[in-house]
Amino acid sequence: MALMKSLPKEYYQQLEEIQAVDFVVYELVLYLDTHPNDSQAIQQYNQYAQYSKQLKTQFEALFGPLQFGTAVKNKQEWEWSTQPWPWQV
Secondary structure, three states: OOOOOOOOHHHHHHHHHHHHHHHHHHHHHHHHHHOOOOHHHHHHHHHHHHHHHHHHHHHHHHHOOOOOOOOOOOOOOOHHHHOOOHHHO
């Protein structure tokens, strides 16, 4: 793995926001497993799932891939191996 470079404060702020929003998404999934006809919860799930996707797209544009399945933007370098691993942040 490449030598780790210092990460900006925004990296951690955006990552924390993604984690918080994803927590809401997972909690809504658990709730909807037992309340599948709650239209308000379904609406909230869709809203937060879309917001999560938007946050991840913004993060990846600035800092590189966050998850598998992200399209490779830099065709000259495999960016996945240049980013910090979860236990490194």
